[in-house]
Amino acid sequence: MLVDPASRPFVSDQFQAHLIWFDANPMLPGRSYLLRTETDSVSATVTVLKHQLNVDSFVREPAKLLQMNEVGVCNIMTQRPIVFDAYKENRSTGNFIIVDRVSSATVGAGMIDFPLRRADNVHWQALDVDKAARSALKNQKPAVLWLTGLSGSGKSTIANALEALLHTCGKHTYLLDGDNVRHGLNRDLGFTAVDRVENIRRVAEVAKLMADAGLIVICSFISPFRDERRMARELMGEGEFIEIFVDTPLDECARRDPKGLYKKAFAGNIANFTGVSSPYEAPENPELHLKTMGQEPARLALQIEEFLRSRMEEK
Amino acid sequence: MLVDPASRPFVSDQFQAHLIWFDANPMLPGRSYLLRTETDSVSATVTVLKHQLNVDSFVREPAKLLQMNEVGVCNIMTQRPIVFDAYKENRSTGNFIIVDRVSSATVGAGMIDFPLRRADNVHWQALDVDKAARSALKNQKPAVLWLTGLSGSGKSTIANALEALLHTCGKHTYLLDGDNVRHGLNRDLGFTAVDRVENIRRVAEVAKLMADAGLIVICSFISPFRDERRMARELMGEGEFIEIFVDTPLDECARRDPKGLYKKAFAGNIANFTGVSSPYEAPENPELHLKTMGQEPARLALQIEEFLRSRMEEK
Incomplete structure (x- = not known):
């Protein structure tokens, strides 16, 4: 893919996203799902569900999980880094779907807000005694x-x-x-x-x-x-x-x-x-x-x- | 203390409470504080901050910590079981204050809602190999x-x-x-x-x-x-x-x-x-x-x- 050097996509394994949940089984933070972008498919988990959005009032409400048709803002971690843009910059490279690993049903869809800086600031420390x-x-x-x-x-x-x-x-x-x-x-x-x-x-x-x-x-x-x-x-x-x-x-x-x-x-x-x-x-x-x-x-x-x-x- | 057998107090190391925070340093879940009731003084931590209450609208809002003058609903764990009542049953045996362990300042006050059942249902498993x-x-x-x-x-x-x-x-x-x-x-x-x-x-x-x-x-x-x-x-x-x-x-x-x-x-x-x-x-x-x-x-x-x-x- 050719890109303008001034608008390179992000490469990260952690980002914040808006997530819409479709499935009768609720979205559980910490559970492993398949995340699919237009170009990639990778294991992913919601590490933190920050809040859900009341779709009538747009008020942020505390939530432990997402039920069917609920929308939440969350941090997502993928098993390896993926390439993406912010959804507001690019609708096709900034969105993804979530697939259940057992049933293969599409259970959610999301829009990426931004990569998390912590992904850059935590380095794996190689140790001598293994x-x-x-x-x-x-x-x-x-x-x-x-x-x-x-x-x-x-x-x-x-x-x-x-x-x-x-x-x-x-x-x-x-x-x-x-x-x-x-x-x-x-x-x-x-x-x-x-x-x-x-x-x-x-x-x-x-x-x-x-x-x-x-x-x-x-x-x-x-x-x-x-x-x-x-x-x-x-x-x-x-x-x-x-x-x-x-x-x-x-x-x-x-x-x-x-x-x-x-x-x-x-x-x-x-x-x-x-x-x-x-x-x-x-x-x-x-x-x-x-x-x-x-x-x-x-x-x-x-x-x-x-x-x-x-x-x-x-x- | 003599009590009517029908209204025995609770004895537990985990309960839900409403907590009001007074201090300039915010309340951090997981941090160790001193909890004082009328009869007891014990180390305690807020294990879960469920939400804070907007004191103007009484709406539940997501929160990670409590700032000065904020009110939250939380689970509290004490280092050993204490004796208490629900605040709505008894105002003097159902309340407590929180004291900072370094400065000895009173930093919060609370009202106990109810004991958590999980305290009864989790037993310490004695093991042979120590x-x-x-x-x-x-x-x-x-x-x-x-x-x-x-x-x-x-x-x-x-x-x-x-x-x-x-x-x-x-x-x-x-x-x-x-x-x-x-x-x-x-x-x-x-x-x-x-x-x-x-x-x-x-x-x-x-x-x-x-x-x-x-x-x-x-x-x-x-x-x-x-x-x-x-x-x-x-x-x-x-x-x-x-x-x-x-x-x-x-x-x-x-x-x-x-x-x-x-x-x-x-x-x-x-x-x-x-x-x-x-x-x-x-x-x-x-x-x-x-x-x-x-x-x-x-x-x-x-x-x-x-x-x-x-x-x-x-x-």
Whole structure:
């Protein structure tokens, strides 16, 4: 493309845009979508939803997500830099559509306002000691063991047994547990769909840092949505993400009810409770599918440890 | 206090409240304040500012912070559970004031709306393998080495040299670097005061998790505000937080300008640039004060390593 040197397009992976949402499923900040311009197609997430615009009054209103037909002003980050103009400068190179990565439906459209300067001012710092050096020191292969399943399915119990087992084998592990993380890093988050996405996004980023530190990270989170588990998987290195479906029927979880939560949820006292008032999307191709009925946690932990051992031998 | 069993007060560490701000320094979510009720005094932070109320029109408006005389609706978390009522039920046990932890001035006042259910539904998960077990495995004492200083002061260079040095000594380290974290975990955050506080809060929580994993964590962040560095210190175990002031005069940082940022900042092209358009609050009692002028990074790294060694021998 020939351009006047005085009006070069922007090249950036972060920009502000006006976004119009079409889909019945709301736009959730932090979720990964496909962004298409006239010339490009790239993974993208809304990092910040600044406000929505009331289309009748043009007043800026606080918003956590965008519902169908709502318009919002947001910061968007693409997986790699793209070339664009501001919409007010050029209507064809300043607009984009948003496509759902699962259904391939067009779910939103946007107009780019301007690139964010922060994209230029943050540089990747190359470090001398890397993942390979750290894991060599520990003689282990970093991994992210991601336990997903309903509340009360046995995730924490299995995770705990697994960590004790790996520890006795001299492996260096760390356990990130849903409840514990919510007391610290994610204590500002609740249980709405928006907050669940951000909860998993942050945890996945922390797991990535810990795997980079050479650890075997055990993550125990309900993580009900396929999209976020895929996002977590895509963050990690090849073969590093091991999805483990802790499969216990809802009836059995409700019968055990170790924290008394199902009782409250069925009585209508907890909003957004997975399996009762919020969906659980079961994994389709987990690396390990643990049917827990009639199985001891220690036996299931051993099954995971065996999987890990065979993976060590592969290489 | 005698109460009718039918109208017991709430006991919780999380609640929603209406907050009125008095102080010239704005209220920043994530910052630690002192919360005082008629019967109690406890550290507290605003975890979420939901919206502010326009006091003329009573319209809800989006807000990132509260300026003087502004009213907001927010979620507050206290360091331990406190006893309270809803303000509409009881005016004396349902209100509180907010006190600045440095100046001891009363900076805000609030009325409690209701406790947050999430406080009841998140349980601390006790784990078998703990920090002591993990560090014994590695024969090292976990630590958080917190390098603070201006942009261009040499933090990243020293941190990198230090990590390489510790690695050759067989220590298991991890380096959390400002720019790198902003590409992942904190990519939704900018450089306003609000975002800087949240940036450091999340990083400190991650450093805490990594220290809990038994690692020696090297943190390299401008971290310009005393309040947030103190918050980070208070998160860690006794003696675990080691504040290292990388002290390079502003003139020298601007002369080096490794990323070309000072040039942009002095030209007025970067808002909120520490040392130019945003303050840097130098540490008052850092564990180590490194005057970098005329010193090699490797020499300074060795100085930190010696400090760590003496600390190992203490115990």
